[in-house]
Structures are given as C-alpha cells and as structure tokens.
Amino acid sequence: MKVFSICGVVVAQLLVQLTNAQGCSTIVTRRDIMSLSQQEWNQIAYVLRRMNDDGWFRYFADIHNYEFGNIHGNDHFFPWHRRYLRDFEEVGQRYDSNFAVPYWDELRDSRNPAGSPVMSDLRIGGNGFGSCVRDGLQQGWTMAFPNPHCLNRLYDMGNQMHSWYSPEYIYSVMQRNNDMHGFRENIEFTLHGSVHLGIGGDMSTPYSSNDFAFFLHHANLDRLWDQWQSWGHASTMDGRDRNGNPIGLGSAIPHYGDAVGSTMQLGSGRMCFRYAGGTNRRQNSAMRMVSQPLASSANDAETNLARLPPNVLQKWFPHVAHQSNLLDAANSTRSSVAPAITNGKKMVYPAPLTDAWVSMHRFDREKVAKAMQEAREFVEDLNNAKYLSPY
Numbered sequence: 001m002k003v004f005s006i007c008g009v010v011v012a013q014l015l016v017q018l019t020n021a022q023g024c025s026t027i028v029t030r031r032d033i034m035s036l037s038q039q040e041w042n043q044i045a046y047v048l049r050r051m052n053d054d055g056w057f058r059y060f061a062d063i064h065n066y067e068f069g070n071i072h073g074n075d076h077f078f079p080w081h082r083r084y085l086r087d088f089e090e091v092g093q094r095y096d097s098n099f100a101v102p103y104w105d106e107l108r109d110s111r112n113p114a115g116s117p118v119m120s121d122l123r124i125g126g127n128g129f130g131s132c133v134r135d136g137l138q139q140g141w142t143m144a145f146p147n148p149h150c151l152n153r154l155y156d157m158g159n160q161m162h163s164w165y166s167p168e169y170i171y172s173v174m175q176r177n178n179d180m181h182g183f184r185e186n187i188e189f190t191l192h193g194s195v196h197l198g199i200g201g202d203m204s205t206p207y208s209s210n211d212f213a214f215f216l217h218h219a220n221l222d223r224l225w226d227q228w229q230s231w232g233h234a235s236t237m238d239g240r241d242r243n244g245n246p247i248g249l250g251s252a253i254p255h256y257g258d259a260v261g262s263t264m265q266l267g268s269g270r271m272c273f274r275y276a277g278g279t280n281r282r283q284n285s286a287m288r289m290v291s292q293p294l295a296s297s298a299n300d301a302e303t304n305l306a307r308l309p310p311n312v313l314q315k316w317f318p319h320v321a322h323q324s325n326l327l328d329a330a331n332s333t334r335s336s337v338a339p340a341i342t343n344g345k346k347m348v349y350p351a352p353l354t355d356a357w358v359s360m361h362r363f364d365r366e367k368v369a370k371a372m373q374e375a376r377e378f379v380e381d382l383n384n385a386k387y388l389s390p391y
Contacts, residue, residue: 024272028089028100030219031276032292033118036102041123044102045137047095048212056091058144060084061207063255065145068206070254072361075239075247077184078225079263081218083256086263086270088215100273103219106195107291108391110164111348113198114155124213128153128201143202143210151211152201161198162351165191167291167391168305169350169378172316174228174290181239183228189363189371192221193353204357223275226266227289230279231319235264293390300343300390312385316378344388347379 036044051057064071064084071080085101092099109116119126125136132150133139142148155161170191177183195217196203202210209215229236237249237260249261262269280286287301305313305320314321352372358365 023268026097026272027267028093028098028273029276030100030103030223030273033102033104033123033216035276038122043096044099047092047099048137049141050095051092052138052141052143055144056088057210060088061143061145061210064209065206067255069362070242072188073363074242075181075184075237076241076251076254076260077188078180078222079237079260080253080255082222082225082263082271083253083258085215085218085222086273087256088209089273090270101215101219103223103275104213104216105291106164106217106220107167107170107191108293110166110350110391111345113161113164113195114159118216124211124216126153127155127159131201133201137212145207145210153203153211154200156198156200156351162194163348164194164198165350165375166347166389167287167293167301168347168382168389169375170224171287171290172378174224174231175317175319178233178236179238180233180236183225183233184239185367186371187221187224189353189368190350190375192217193357194350197351197354197357206360224290226275227279227286229264231286235261237261237264291391304344304388304390308382308387309385312381312387316381344390347382347387347389349379350375 033041067080071077089099089101092101104116104118106113106116106118109118113119114127118124119136121135123136125133125139128134128151131152131154133141133153138151141151143151170187173183173186173190177186195213196208199211199213202208203213235249237247237251239247241247241251247260249259249264251260252258253260253263258270263271265271266274277289277292280289287305293301305317308317310321353363353368358368
C-alpha cells in the first residue's frame with residue numbers, strides 16, 4: 001500500500017512539473033498598494049469600475065458564496081484562493097493587460113487598522129455611514145450580489161477596529177508549522193478572520209469579495225504563503241477537504257477542477273504573477289519579507305528578535321534560534337530576564353474570532369480556542385521579555 005502511495009505522489013509531482021513547464025508569456029508583479037503612485041492606482045480603479053459595471057464583481061461574489069463551505073475550514077483554503085484571485089486578475093487583464101491585484105501589508109497596520117492610509121479616500125475608503133461606504137474606490141457602487149445594495153462596511157468597534165495579528169506573530173506561525181494543515185489553520189483562525197471581522201459589512205459575509213478589500217487581503221495571505229513555500233515548502237500539500245478526504249497535489253480545486261499542484265509555483269502555468277520583493281529563503285532573516293516596517297526602523301525588525309531570551313526565541317522563533325551566528329552575535333546583549341531593546345512598542349492583544357464567524361465557517365471550536373490562547377500567550381511572553389516591536 002505504501003508503494004502505491006509513494007507512486008501516486010511521484011506521478012502528481014510529474015504532472016505539476018509538466019503543467020508548470022508551459023510557462024508564462026507575461027508575468028505581472030503584485031505590489032504593495034501603498035507603493036503605487038496615484039496615477040497607477042487610478043488605472044487600477046478604472047479597471048475595477050468597469051469590471052463591476054460589466055457584472056464581474058457579482059460573478060465572483062456568487063462563486064465565493066457558493067463554494068464557501070468547500071474552501072474554508074479545510075486545506076483547500078490556500079490553493080483555492082490563489083486560483084480564484086488569479087481568475088479575477090485574468091479578467092482584469094481583459095481591460096488592461098498590465099492589471100495586477102495589489103496586496104495590502106495589513107500586518108504593518110495591525111495596531112490601528114482604521115488609521116491605515118489604505119482605508120482612506122485616496123484608496124479603498126473607510127467605514128460605512130449607515131453602513132454604506134461613501135468614500136474611496138467603491139463609493140456610489142451598486143453591488144449586485146445577493147441583491148442590489150451599496151457596499152457595506154461596519155467596523156467592529158464603531159469608528160475603530162480591534163487590533164489585528166502582529167507581523168511577529170505571523171512570522172512565528174510561519175516558522176513553527178512545516179505542514180500545510182498546521183500553517184493553514186494558524187493563518188485562517190487568526191489573521192484571515194480578524195481582517196474580515198474588523199472591516200465588517202460585506203466582508204463578514206460569504207459574499208465578502210464584493211469588497212475590493214477582500215482581494216487586497218487575500219493577495220497578502222497568498223504572498224505570505226509564497227514566502228512560506230520558499231522555506232522548503234514549495235510542494236507541501238497535505239490535510240483534508242470538507243468531507244475528510246486527503247488533499248494532495250493531484251486533487252481537484254473546487255469549482256475550477258484544476259489540480260492543486262497547478263497553483264504551487266508562481267510564474268508558471270496559469271500562475272503568471274509574482275510579488276514585488278520576491279522571497280527570502282533564510283528563515284532567520286525574513287522578518288522584513290513578512291511585513292515591511294517603516295524605513296527608520298527596518299533594521300530593528302531582525303535585531304530586536306535576536307535579542308529575545310533564548311527560551312522565548314526557541315519557543316516562538318525556532319528557525320531564528322537555530323542560527324548560531326545570530327545567537328552568538330546577540331549573546332552579549334541578550335538576558336534570560338530582559339533584552340536590551342530600547343526602540344519600539346509593546347505587543348498588543350488581537351481580537352478573537354466571534355461566535356457567529358466560527359459558526360458560519362463550521363470551525364472546530366476547540367482548535368479555534370487553542371489558537372486564540374496561543375496568540376495571547378505569545379503576546380504575554382514577548383511583553384514579559386520586554387520585547388519592543390518596530391511595527
């Protein structure tokens with residue numbers, strides 16, 4: 001039986017290689033939305049308005065709503081959303097061949113999401129007034145699914161939002177999980193949900209892709225997956241679908257029918273895009289690839305982590321801890337009680353998932369509770385170690 005299992009994996013990998021060998025005639029680059037000039041953003045906004053006028057936002061919201069149970073709470077989550085975003089991007093390229101979905105480095109804005117320039121009139125707009133968004137990209141739009149309505153947003157704290165998950169925590173998740181199942185759960189139960197719930201309105205429904213914030217958010221999640229893949233997980237695919245069936249590289253992606261393996265390598269097959277900045281294969285120095293801090297504190301992102309007490313570093317950042325050169329370099333300043341960190345801010349607690357969100361996704365409540373407790377423990381450990389974040 002094991003021989004057949006191994007043969008199946010080999011055949012699936014060969015099929016992926018054959019598919020990827022097709023290559024791309026053009027590869028677009030997905031950039032941080034805040035790196036775009038106003039002219040570049042205006043061109044993206046023009047394409048998006050035309051797509052909505054022609055019914056494409058309704059089309060994609062309908063798909064996400066219909067497939068909701070097949071793509072959340074199980075390990076189709078990452079490959080399905082990568083395929084879905086690429087489908088959206090390909091439609092946009094019918095209007096402008098250079099169209100690429102930007103990503104939102106929401107980790108950088110995790111302390112005060114409502115204050116992010118992304119949520120301003122110059123980008124996607126902010127909170128709803130009477131729930132309707134009245135500024136930014138989608139002001140005045142009529143969203144057609146599930147019935148005609150204005151785009152709704154309703155921040156989870158009135159005019160503010162709860163803090164989201166920090167760059168440090170997501171960096172830790174990426175280091176501590178070497179299988180897709182663990183990586184997926186610890187992203188879906190944390191960062192994924194907190195952004196949807198924080199923005200609220202349409203974003204807190206199964207038709208959340210009515211809001212372009214959905215695509216910015218999932219492009220960033222996909223970027224994090226791409227970074228994690230570069231750490232020796234290029235073809236890592238495991239876990240199960242909603243029915244408990246094993247998922248592998250040869251499994252069919254819900255709705256699309258493509259093999260999961262066809263999404264695994266950017267720049268080949270239909271995955272004709274890449275992320276600005278690329279990837280960093282050195283897990284111990286990739287913090288800035290996870291989230292880019294302000295230029296004035298960029299160097300603090302790595303050095304502050306390296307100064308954590310050895311027991312905290314080993315517990316939460318095992319790949320950093322295993323690098324003897326970093327440990328040796330920081331040894332003179334690191335203490336088992338308090339590292340010598342003077343620049344930055346204390347860690348803050350992220351908001352937990354709501355009961356309604358857990359029910360809508362049919363998540364395992366015990367697993368969600370465990371993830372929430374782990375996130376709180378992370379904040380407590382870093383604050384007790386007197387760690388200060390440059391973000």
